[in-house]
Amino acid sequence: MRYPIGPFTLPDHEVAAANRDTYVQNIGELPQKVALIAQQLKVDGKLDVPYREGGWTARQVIHHLADSHANAYVRHKRTLTEEHPTIAPYDEVSWAELSDVTAAPIEASLDILRGLHLRWATLLATCSVAQWERTAYHPGSGWTYRLDTLAANYSWHGLHHLAHLEIVLKS
Numbered sequence: 001m002r003y004p005i006g007p008f009t010l011p012d013h014e015v016a017a018a019n020r021d022t023y024v025q026n027i028g029e030l031p032q033k034v035a036l037i038a039q040q041l042k043v044d045g046k047l048d049v050p051y052r053e054g055g056w057t058a059r060q061v062i063h064h065l066a067d068s069h070a071n072a073y074v075r076h077k078r079t080l081t082e083e084h085p086t087i088a089p090y091d092e093v094s095w096a097e098l099s100d101v102t103a104a105p106i107e108a109s110l111d112i113l114r115g116l117h118l119r120w121a122t123l124l125a126t127c128s129v130a131q132w133e134r135t136a137y138h139p140g141s142g143w144t145y146r147l148d149t150l151a152a153n154y155s156w157h158g159l160h161h162l163a164h165l166e167i168v169l170k171s
């Protein structure tokens, strides 16, 4: 239940380079997919249903996507403009428990995702080969990301949480 599409594994450079278009497409398409399922969850009154026992509610998942991908966007931009930056971690569990997550309507995060992903997918779609190969260090995992493996991670991350929302919808 926790990893409905399986955990993320860091692709090797050859695989990541071959799949750049897929990552751009997945990142570009996510907001519309989330908005569609969020609308269905709202109609069904399931926004406060967790996707698993003790897990986040659909509402928390939607707000988490906005929180996480705002960080992701900054990570991509820093990778493109700084020399091998160290990615700043954030406490995603605490972020999901802050008051805005219960007080703000999901539409606020759907709006964030729509604008953010349009910028993000446009940025990635126009990157040069040299830009795709720029690197960043992630202290949490100890991984060195390239821009394409970072995009791979977030391409997976969007679909991972979309699958959580689908679990709630089918419950």
Ligand code: NI
Residues within 6 Å of the ligand: 064, 068, 157, 161
């Ligand atoms: Ni997540």
